[in-house]
Amino acid sequence: MSSQQVSSMTPTASLASQVRTGDEIKKARFIGKLKQPRWVFWTLFKYMTLILASVAVLVPPFAVLLASFKTSKEYYTTSKVALPENFLNFDNYIKVFADGNLGLAFTNTGTILIISLFFTVVFGTQVAYVLSRFNFKGKKLVLLAYVIAMVVPAVTTQVATFEVIKALNLINHKGSVIMLYIGADVVMIYIFLQFMKGIPLELDEAAKIEGASYFLIYWKIVLPLLKPATATVIILRTIFIYNDFYFPLLYLPEKSQVTVSTALYKFTSVFGTEWTTISAGIIIILIPSIVVFLLLQKQIYAGVTNGAVKG
Amino acid sequence: MFNLTLKQQQRIIILAFLAIPLGLLFTFSYYPASQLFYMSVTDWDGYAPVKNLVGLDNYQYMVEEPDILGPLLNTLYYFVGAVIQLVLSLWFAVLVNTKLAGRNFFKTLLFIPFVLNAVAASMVFQIFYQVDGAFDNFLAALGLDAWIMPWLMDSDVVNWSLVGASVWRYLGFNLILFFGVLQSIPQDQYEAAKIEGAGEWDQFRYITLPSIKLIIGLQVLLAFVGSLSVFEIPMIITKGANGTKTFVMATLETAFNFNDFGLASAMAVLLLLIVVLFMILQKVLFGDKA
Amino acid sequence: MHAVEVKALNKAYGKNVIIDGIGLEMEAGGFTVLLGPSGCGKSTLLRLIAGLEDVTAGGIFIGDKDVTLEDPKNRDIAMVFQSYALFPHMTVSENIGFGMLINKKPKAEIEKRVKEVAQLLQIEPLLDRTPAQLSGGQRQRVAIGRALMRNPKVFLFDEPLSNLDAKLRGEMRLELKNLHAKLNATILYVTHDQIEAMTLATKIVLLNKGEIQQIGTPYEIYNQPSNVFVAKFVGSPQINLLKGELMGGEGDWNVLVNDIQIPIPNYEFTKQPKKGMQVLLGIRPEHITQSPLNSAFETELTVTAFEMTGSETLAEFDMHGQPVRAKLDANIQIKNGDNFGLHFNLQNISLFNAETETRS
Known part of the structure; x- marks a missing residue:
């Protein structure tokens, strides 16, 4: 802020006359700021950048949304950013759902998602429980194995992973991507480990004194207390798996095994240049993400931050 | 549990809880990684029952072949994009961390692209960038006809177009990371500085910047690894045409289209080494605190 | 002339009124304590005077200048925060000299003044440490040092002792009293602790629910409470x-x-x-x-x-x-x-x- 406010700092003869009502204060404050060219400039500049960014974020998907309601002829003859003649024209949606294999894709992705999430949570909590509660030979080695695995980017190793999947006879079998989603993911273990530190050991001990077995302690005490971590992991994994394109492209090429991502990817070969139909397909696939995001905004922010920083 | 002693129980539970996860970790992380090194010195084609050792031939070929180094250099476009993205996201994170009207709306809006399906988001831009597509029409509507370009056809422009799509998608991710750290800076430090006469720039320089040093380091690392592994956006939008092939695309193509798993493994090893090297460098520079 | 004068001051967040038409005068050299239970508006009042919160209606005058709309830096005040608000990545001397650095004072001048202040507070040996290397009491002193640098018309203290343990709190209380006498400073001090208020204040302003309950010397507050709330709030065991x-x-x-x-x-x-x-x-x-x-x-x-x-x-x-x-x-x-x-x-x-x- 500038320091050009000397004018209002003159001594005042009668203080009483200077006591202002709420409206006077608001007005005086606003006028005071307007008199500072730097304040005016920066405020305008800040909003301008935000508005520009918002436009940049909105225009591309908005154009796709518009296209999804247009007929093919309309799409090619009118401006791509013009409103469609009829917002109730769902022909593209009907067509893409029927011919685009989207029903199958959603079923497949859903199946993969649920099984992967289940095992990620089971294995993640179990590994975290064992590593944070017991001392045993080789524990340091196991921890080290997880640390090093984090450094290896999965994209690079797929050339060799492909051989493993092939040897296991899992090409075109959902088991392939499910195992990769479960086994090659280390960040989740870290999130669980981090949360385990916050669960007091006294709880375990109190249960032990009551005669609980270790499994019971895991099942009845640790698992319920890890709920916030579980929520974080589920959110992060759902975003990742729903959006993942790489693994299904490599390991699930067959038509019967399409996921949401690969089904959409194949649109250009199925529908050619029917951009209006393709647009409808894109919108169908975007909607669940947006709805889930708006519902779980806070948890998603927290999850993304934790996942990146702790990972 | 069947009246076992605690010690016996402990042994069983350690084994039971670790066996499968560790098995998976080795099968899908360590075994493939080690196989990469081995395969990179063979001429394996993906089918042959035997792998012939060929020494460092694959590496030599890789260094000499412009078809491979070209895609590696494309990484630079994305890295430049990622740096711009970092600066922009820091700017917006600082803005939405002030008392600005509508800050939550802007934060939500800028973040949304990150949670969208990668293929869908990429196809949005495939459509957006078409000749006489939405982008061109939008520019025309603003009277900026002169800026219209063949966004995906012109090989001078196309990589920047793809970088644009990448920034669009990932800016919100950086923003949220910065925002999280900004939120954790105690407000009273800013207030103390204000009383001392610090303006917004002083506050940023003396309070914000020192507090986010670590997260900037982490984000540069993520940006670097991210630019090396770019795959979806060029794969979907251009299929690698017009010089937009990235190194990951080239690696997969070498393996699965040209059936040269030896060479592909060598490429993967190179990528792996670069990433590891950069991570070590980052640890040395920024310490282990992140 | 009053060092600080507050007139018909109002602060509201939407319909939620925090400060309700407060009028208050402070003499130069006085030690005024704003006392009240948590949520009574005492900290908000202090922050309004500091300029850290925007006034909804009314006026604030410091040294006869209308500062109602001024930025904090133009109010001729210094403030010590409850959490000290030290900059964690700066040394003690950088923390103390921050204000002068920001205001582009020559290096030698900053150094000289930092030394003077450090001497006064006996923190010279700590000048090269960072806040993380200091004890609670030492941090407190550094925070006071940063305030002293400004040589302001009024010092504002926001519950400065509440993060210290009981023994240290007693020592710091004495020290604050001595400092006040030595510098002949004008101090406005917020606390919820009646002992602090009774021992330090030359004048206590007792607040509840955004309104002044009583203004008076510690003796008057204790012995001639103007209402039941005041009578019950001070004194232990209760009246x-x-x-x-x-x-x-x-x-x-x-x-x-x-x-x-x-x-x-x-x-x-x-x-x-x-x-x-x-x-x-x-x-x-x-x-x-x-x-x-x-x-x-x-x-x-x-x-x-x-x-x-x-x-x-x-x-x-x-x-x-x-x-x-x-x-x-x-x-x-x-x-x-x-x-x-x-x-x-x-x-x-x-x-x-x-x-x-x-x-x-």
Whole structure:
């Protein structure tokens, strides 16, 4: 802020006359700021950048949304950013759902998602429980194995992973991507480990004194207390798996095994240049993400931050 | 549990809880990684029952072949994009961390692209960038006809177009990371500085910047690894045409289209080494605190 | 001229009124304490004066200048925060010299002034450390040092001792008092701790729910509380408030508590007394003892509970249906059910209208 406010700092003869009502204060404050060219400039500049960014974020998907309601002829003859003649024209949606294999894709992705999430949570909590509660030979080695695995980017190793999947006879079998989603993911273990530190050991001990077995302690005490971590992991994994394109492209090429991502990817070969139909397909696939995001905004922010920083 | 002693129980539970996860970790992380090194010195084609050792031939070929180094250099476009993205996201994170009207709306809006399906988001831009597509029409509507370009056809422009799509998608991710750290800076430090006469720039320089040093380091690392592994956006939008092939695309193509798993493994090893090297460098520079 | 003057000040967040029409004056060289329970608006008032919050209506004047709309830096104030608000990545000397650095003062000048201040606070050996390497008390001193650098018209303190342990708090209290005397500084100090307020203040402003309850010296606040809230807020153990009826007449007033008549011929009424009025008779536990010294009234009551603290015995008696707490000598042996003769010292009693709860 500038320091050009000397004018209002003159001594005042009668203080009483200077006591202002709420409206006077608001007005005086606003006028005071307007008199500072730097304040005016920066405020305008800040909003301008935000508005520009918002436009940049909105225009591309908005154009796709518009296209999804247009007929093919309309799409090619009118401006791509013009409103469609009829917002109730769902022909593209009907067509893409029927011919685009989207029903199958959603079923497949859903199946993969649920099984992967289940095992990620089971294995993640179990590994975290064992590593944070017991001392045993080789524990340091196991921890080290997880640390090093984090450094290896999965994209690079797929050339060799492909051989493993092939040897296991899992090409075109959902088991392939499910195992990769479960086994090659280390960040989740870290999130669980981090949360385990916050669960007091006294709880375990109190249960032990009551005669609980270790499994019971895991099942009845640790698992319920890890709920916030579980929520974080589920959110992060759902975003990742729903959006993942790489693994299904490599390991699930067959038509019967399409996921949401690969089904959409194949649109250009199925529908050619029917951009209006393709647009409808894109919108169908975007909607669940947006709805889930708006519902779980806070948890998603927290999850993304934790996942990146702790990972 | 069947009246076992605690010690016996402990042994069983350690084994039971670790066996499968560790098995998976080795099968899908360590075994493939080690196989990469081995395969990179063979001429394996993906089918042959035997792998012939060929020494460092694959590496030599890789260094000499412009078809491979070209895609590696494309990484630079994305890295430049990622740096711009970092600066922009820091700017917006600082803005939405002030008392600005509508800050939550802007934060939500800028973040949304990150949670969208990668293929869908990429196809949005495939459509957006078409000749006489939405982008061109939008520019025309603003009277900026002169800026219209063949966004995906012109090989001078196309990589920047793809970088644009990448920034669009990932800016919100950086923003949220910065925002999280900004939120954790105690407000009273800013207030103390204000009383001392610090303006917004002083506050940023003396309070914000020192507090986010670590997260900037982490984000540069993520940006670097991210630019090396770019795959979806060029794969979907251009299929690698017009010089937009990235190194990951080239690696997969070498393996699965040209059936040269030896060479592909060598490429993967190179990528792996670069990433590891950069991570070590980052640890040395920024310490282990992140 | 007043060092600080607040006029008809209002602060509201939407419909939620935090400060409700407060007027306040502070003399130069005074040590004014804003005292009140948490949520009473005392910190908000301080932050309004500092310029860290925007005023909704009214005016703030510092040294006769209208600063209602000024930025904090133009108000000629310095502030010490509850959490100290030290910059974690700067050394002590950088923290203290921050203001001068920002205002582009020459390096030599900054160094000289930092040294002076460090000397005054005896923190010279700490100048090269970072806040993380300091103890709570040392951080506190650095925060005060940063405030001293500004040489302001008014120092603002926001609960500065609340993060220290009890022993350190006592030491810092003394030090603050000495510092105030040495610098002849004008201090506005927020706390919820009545001991701090009583020991430090030359003037206490007692707030509740955004309104001033009473302004006065510590003696006045303690002995002549202007309403029931003030009476109950200061003093530990809490003041006794005996329900009764005002009886008698001019020169011969007394209060009938259940069937016990307590004569108060010397009480100075602030409002015209009215016979038959329901009142609360406020008398502090230390004015009900076993000692006949200064006794104005005596009665025998039954012990219902007692605690021995070592230096004294706190006992609760049944005053024919109403509990009454007394502070007895530590050597007195009592047990529950005992009948015991109590002496009432009525010099510093307060009478409140039972309905309005204000002093009468």
